[in-house]
Amino acid sequence: MAKFMQQRGVRKLLKDRLAVSSMWVIGAYLTVAFAVLLGNSFSGGALKAETELRIGADNVPGAWTSQTAEERLRDATFYFDNIKKASRSSDPASAYAALEWGSDRLPAWKADRIEAELIAPAAELSTALEVHDELEGNIEALALLQQFEAVIRGHIGASHDADGNASRSFGQSFRMLLGTDRQGRSILVRAIYSTKVAVQIGIISALISVLIGTILGAAAGYFGGIVDVIVVWLYSTFSSIPWIVLLMVLASAFRGTELDGTLIPVYVAFCMSFWISPCRVVRGEVMKLKELEYVQAASAIGFSRTRILFKHVIPNTAHLMFINFSLLFIGAIKAEVILSFLGLGVKHEPSWGVMINHAKAEVLNGFFWQIGTATIFMVILVLAFNTLSDALQDAFDPKHI
Amino acid sequence: MWTFILRRLLYNVPVYLGILALLMGALRVNDPISGKLGKNPAPGDRAVLEEKYGLDKSFPVQYFALVADVVTLDFAEVESWTNDGLFVGEMLADSVVPSLAITVPALCLTSVLAISIAIISAFFRGRPVDKTLMVLAVVGMSVSFLVYIIFGQYWFAYSLGAKTGTSYFAIGGYEPGIANWPYYCLLPVLISVFVAMGYDTRFYRAVMVEESGRDYITTAKAKGATKQKIMFVHMLKNAMIPIITRIMTTLPFLVMGSLLLEVYFNIPGMGRVLFKAIQEQDFPVVQTFVAIFAALFILSNILTDVLYALVDPRVRLS
Numbered sequence: 001m002a003k004f005m006q007q008r009g010v011r012k013l014l015k016d017r018l019a020v021s022s023m024w025v026i027g028a029y030l031t032v033a034f035a036v037l038l039g040n041s042f043s044g045g046a047l048k049a050e051t052e053l054r055i056g057a058d059n060v061p062g063a064w065t066s067q068t069a070e071e072r073l074r075d076a077t078f079y080f081d082n083i084k085k086a087s088r089s090s091d092p093a094s095a096y097a098a099l100e101w102g103s104d105r106l107p108a109w110k111a112d113r114i115e116a117e118l119i120a121p122a123a124e125l126s127t128a129l130e131v132h133d134e135l136e137g138n139i140e141a142l143a144l145l146q147q148f149e150a151v152i153r154g155h156i157g158a159s160h161d162a163d164g165n166a167s168r169s170f171g172q173s174f175r176m177l178l179g180t181d182r183q184g185r186s187i188l189v190r191a192i193y194s195t196k197v198a199v200q201i202g203i204i205s206a207l208i209s210v211l212i213g214t215i216l217g218a219a220a221g222y223f224g225g226i227v228d229v230i231v232v233w234l235y236s237t238f239s240s241i242p243w244i245v246l247l248m249v250l251a252s253a254f255r256g257t258e259l260d261g262t263l264i265p266v267y268v269a270f271c272m273s274f275w276i277s278p279c280r281v282v283r284g285e286v287m288k289l290k291e292l293e294y295v296q297a298a299s300a301i302g303f304s305r306t307r308i309l310f311k312h313v314i315p316n317t318a319h320l321m322f323i324n325f326s327l328l329f330i331g332a333i334k335a336e337v338i339l340s341f342l343g344l345g346v347k348h349e350p351s352w353g354v355m356i357n358h359a360k361a362e363v364l365n366g367f368f369w370q371i372g373t374a375t376i377f378m379v380i381l382v383l384a385f386n387t388l389s390d391a392l393q394d395a396f397d398p399k400h401i
Numbered sequence: 402m403w404t405f406i407l408r409r410l411l412y413n414v415p416v417y418l419g420i421l422a423l424l425m426g427a428l429r430v431n432d433p434i435s436g437k438l439g440k441n442p443a444p445g446d447r448a449v450l451e452e453k454y455g456l457d458k459s460f461p462v463q464y465f466a467l468v469a470d471v472v473t474l475d476f477a478e479v480e481s482w483t484n485d486g487l488f489v490g491e492m493l494a495d496s497v498v499p500s501l502a503i504t505v506p507a508l509c510l511t512s513v514l515a516i517s518i519a520i521i522s523a524f525f526r527g528r529p530v531d532k533t534l535m536v537l538a539v540v541g542m543s544v545s546f547l548v549y550i551i552f553g554q555y556w557f558a559y560s561l562g563a564k565t566g567t568s569y570f571a572i573g574g575y576e577p578g579i580a581n582w583p584y585y586c587l588l589p590v591l592i593s594v595f596v597a598m599g600y601d602t603r604f605y606r607a608v609m610v611e612e613s614g615r616d617y618i619t620t621a622k623a624k625g626a627t628k629q630k631i632m633f634v635h636m637l638k639n640a641m642i643p644i645i646t647r648i649m650t651t652l653p654f655l656v657m658g659s660l661l662l663e664v665y666f667n668i669p670g671m672g673r674v675l676f677k678a679i680q681e682q683d684f685p686v687v688q689t690f691v692a693i694f695a696a697l698f699i700l701s702n703i704l705t706d707v708l709y710a711l712v713d714p715r716v717r718l719s
Contacts, residue, residue, distance in 0.1 A: 233415060233416060233419060234419075236413075236416045236419075237416055237419035237420050237423055238423070240416065240417075240420050240695040240698045240699060241420060241423070241424060241691055241694075241695060242654065242691075242694060244660055244661075245660075245675065245679075245687075245691055245694075246427075248676065248679045249424070249427045249428060249679060249687070250427060252431065252679055252680070252682075253427055253428070253430035253431045254430075254431065255431055256431060256432075256435065257431070330543075334545055334546070337545040337546070337547050338545075338546065338547065338661060341547050341661070341664075341665075342664070342676065343680075352545075353545075353547075356545060356547050356548060356551070357547070359551070360551055363551050363552070363555045364555065364559060371548065371551060371552075375544060375545065375548050378543075378544075378545060379540070379543045379544055382542075382543040383539065383540060383543040386539050386542060386543055387539065390539075
């Protein structure tokens with residue numbers, strides 16, 4: 001480790017302030033991802049269930065924005081409709097108790113008290129509000145709306161005092177922080193969970209691609225001859241099919257099988273199309289390395305060719321592996337968005353791609369919270385990796401364009 | 402030179418055969434028939450479909466049939482599986498123009514803009530202008546293509562139209578003809594230019610910076626040439642080699658169109674046709690389109706090498 005830290009490239013990298021801060025950012029993302037991964041597996045999938053939880057009305061904007069009167073009315077009406085529906089069921093008492101949005105629920109009153117103190121006045125206000133077409137700027141209507149909200153929203157929360165006045169729990173405020181999507185699910189929770197999916201896809205596909213690429217490329221460059229011919233043929237073949245078409249064909253090859261809906265098709269598609277660039281770069285580097293004295297010395301001592309390859313040649317391509325890993329990580333995260341849009345990506349789980357794709361319809365209604373959140377989560381990580389890739393390239397491979 | 406071209410062509414024959422084999426193999430991993438049969442197929446249905454599509458023949462027979470089609474460039478007889486009566490040759494002819502209507506203007510505009518910005522950036526290298534441009538390029542690169550498309554469509558096709566009362570850009574769709582081009586194609590072109598700008602500017606700037614460290618620049622400076630003259634006369638000429646290479650390598654992708662844009666804006670180009678064909682497992686269409694693309698890709702690679710030698714007398718084709 002100490003030897004590694006003293007390398008010229010590593011020292012240069014650690015002096016680069018931007019590179020170091022982007023490593024911190026990446027570290028933070030990795031921490032979140034592993035926390036989600038561990039939390040989810042220890043709680044038996046509770047976090048995943050949390051991403052599907054309905055926590056309120058549809059497309060509620062983030063916490064610190066002021067809503068228009070129409071949006072406020074829609075929001076309160078959502079809760080009112082749910083409560084009315086419960087009151088019409090055969091067993092209203094248990095239906096009221098079953099009503100919950102995240103940790104928000106109704107006060108633990110008897111059914112007739114809910115009927116009298118909540119539903120009856122709310123229904124009256126709701127009918128009174130229906131008369132007004134225009135809410136904005138209409139003082140009378142706004143006053144009614146405020147009363148309506150006080151009756152409905154004032155009673156819904158995580159905990160209640162004796163009069164039923166509600167207060168929200170911290171958890172619910174956190175869920176509501178960046179608003180809800182079209183199914184009333186928390187955007188923030190989904191974006192955080194998606195970090196795990198993104199990191200998972202990024203690490204696994206970049207790692208496997210780099211390993212395959214490095215081993216094939218190094219073998220081709222070192223052994224030459226027939227191995228080289230085969231490897232070059234293989235990557236020429238793969239690279240002549242447009243990347244996005246290869247991705248689509250491979251991802252759709254799993255349709256209908258039991259692996260459909262898991263992340264396996266995504267990994268396979270990414271690995272099979274991403275290994276080419278590390279392979280090409282490593283092959284070139286190894287062809288240069290094998291002419292160097294230290295490799296010739298190793299073979300003069302009588303080390304076997306495989307040993308020289310794995311112990312002396314491949315470790316010296318480590319910088320290329322790092323650079324390629326970083327670039328492919330970005331590639332995987334961005335390609336995931338495209339695959340999700342084409343309907344071939346992540347299913348049964350939120351991901352930034354899924355969120356951006358779902359946000360299409362919301363954007364047309366002028367609701368930007370979901371697409372904005374997913375984009376910002378993604379941009380920060382990709383930006384950090386872009387900066388790190390540049391710094392890695394400057395530090396270890398300065399001649400590269 | 403001709404021996405070089407011939408040798409490269411021969412060398413690429415096994416690569417090309419490999420591409421076709423890989424493609425056909427990957428397509429056939431998933432059984433194409435079961436999706437096309439109804440919920441309760443009669444026992445004979447499968448055999449009938451297999452015979453209709455030629456899937457009852459062995460893989461080598463199907464493979465050589467495709468190779469024969471490609472070698473003779475005769476796609477008029479190849480029938481699409483999902484659109485009865487439609488032939489691949491026809492689909493190809495119909496979809497090339499919409500694709501090119503987007504990609505050719507996009508490539509020209511991107512190249513001109515990106516090279517200009519790269520020159521500005523390289524000219525002011527290390528100064529605030531350069532730094533700002535490069536930060537913008539990296540940030541621009543970090544945003545997903547899909548986000549650009551969604552916002553582009555929202556702002557220019559919906560919002561702008563709603564605010565001004567006249568619609569300047571179509572929400573989607575395509576009509577042939579030059580007069581209709583700005584309405585249907587300009588917005589996708591602009592989005593595509595915007596997306597490519599970050600990558601291209603960074604690449605071209607790196608090329609310029611690389612060139613600016615060479616000996617001939619030092620000589621020119623020592624001679625007393627002005628900075629402008631060095632930039633535009635000495636450097637740009639030499640930087641043209643990697644620039645041409647980059648543009649050449651993107652040429653085959655023009656034909657494929659920008660798949661995402663075509664799918665999103667409902668433009669009936671090759672990308673969208675191919676996407677639908679993959680979804681519907683319409684093998685003849687996928688195979689033919691990719692076969693043509695791969696052939697163009699290989700040819701343009703060879704052409705790039707030849708151009709290289711023509712532009713740069715130091716390069717020898719051997």
